[in-house]
Structures are given as structure tokens and as C-alpha cells.
Amino acid sequence: MSTAKASVISTPELLEITLTHLPMRDLLVTAPLVSKTWHAATLTPALQRALFFQPAPLSAPVLNPLLAEIFPPFFTPGIKDSCIWPGTADSIMSMPWSKAPDAFKRPEASWRRMLVTQPPARTLILAETTYGQSGVYTRRTVVDDLSLRMGALYDFAVPFIDCPDASFCIRFRNGDDADAEHEGGLILSVTGTESWAPERGALLDERFYYSDHDDETDSELKAAVEINYGDWVLHSDVDGEEWVQRRGQTEWVRKR
Secondary structure: OOHHHHHHHHOHHHHHHHHOOOOHHHHHHHHHHHOHHHHHHOOOHHHHHHOOOOOOOOOOOEEOHHHHHHOHHHOOOOOOOOOOOOEOHHHHHOOOOOOOOHHHHOOOOHHHHOEOEEOOOOOEEEEEEEEEOOEEEEEEEEEOOOOOEHHHHHHHHHHHHOOOOOEEEEEEOOOOOOOHHHOOOEEEEEEEEOOOHHHOOOOOOHHHOOOOOOOOOHHHHOOOOOOOOOOEEEEEOOOOOEEEEOOOOOOEEEOO
């Protein structure tokens, strides 16, 4: 090895700069195995930001390229008013890692700690739409004060599409959307038909559910993440009115 190359590798600052030019997968998986010095370098704040483990103060949102490669259903654009979106049970089961899931289900798996975007999304809007015989049912909630990581996004989305006729899409907020105060966050939209609820849990097996306990049963693994939604709103096809079912109640009242 030339003196110049040896100098670069042995100088922490120059090594850090050099490693920033590696593909993200190589920086995460290969570089730490080269030597203790290289492993230590990948733990510096600059490279932790490059790996989407620590927030980076960027001006415009950037998607995590490695997560986009590994979890394509979560990063495929969806048409806003479409009834079928990229995230389906079939697309989850065909993800690159689905045939060898054990490493991905580990509680310490690195993908769970990765930020979905840089800078981190601080807000996640969860919007659920169900198409029924009486009309279209919608409800939503806003989760604030986040630094949204992939583990949380995955756990929010997957239980919703574990049934026929359900799908999801994820998109960025921007200045043209409503609720501009949430600009820079993400929207997780879920859609399905009225027949899906009794069949939830019918399609995905335990491979696709995260657990930090080895002794959990399949039904326990499939328990959906608890979400505090707002009211259901029915956009009625029968009378053209909007009806509201308040949270915790069964009665529908006309929206004023």
C-alpha cells in the first residue's frame, strides 16, 4: 500500500470522509467488518447521519435509499384518490427479505432504528378509509413529536393490510396539502372494503410481525398497534349527508 493511501486510512478525519462515499449498504454491513478502526469510524456522528441513524439538518426531505430498496411497498408513490395502493399483503410477502425473515425480526435489527427520511419526519398522519354499501367511512389521527423510524412505520402499517381488499400508501406532506402545519411529515393512508374487518389476520403469518419476546403466540404477534383515532365520518351514498360516530359510541349523528 502506498504511503498516501496508508495515511488516508490511518487518519480518522480522512477515513471518515472516504467512507461517506461508500454505498449505504456497504457502509452499514461491510465497512465495520474491515477493522476495529473502520468499525469505530462508522459510529461517528457524520456517518451515523449518513446511515440515517441520527438526524441530519437537511433543507428538503430525502428518503432513506436502503429502506426504499428493502421495503419497496413503503416507498412506492400511490395515487391520492386510488382505491388500491402499493402496500398490500401480496407486496409485503414479496419483499426481498421475506424468504429469510429471522434476521429482520430481531429486536436489535438495524433497519428498525433507521430514520425513514432526513431530516426526520416529525408528524405521521394516519388516515383510514373503508368503502361500504352505505358510503365511504373515514377516520384519522395525527401522531406528533416523532423522529419517525422504520420500525414504528412498519408496525403501524402491516396489521391494517393483513386481510383481503386492503392496501396502504405513504406520501410526504407538502405545502399544497391541507393541514400545512404538518408539512414535512408523512401520511399513512389505509383503504379497504367493509368486508375486511372479520377477516383481519388471514393473510400474513408470524414472519411479518415484529416481536421482542420469543414465546408470543401468533395471535399476540398480530395484535394491531394501538392507535387513538378520532371520530368515524360516513359520507353517505343514501342521503348525500355526512354522519359522525363519536369515538367510543355506537350511534351515528348527522354532521353539522
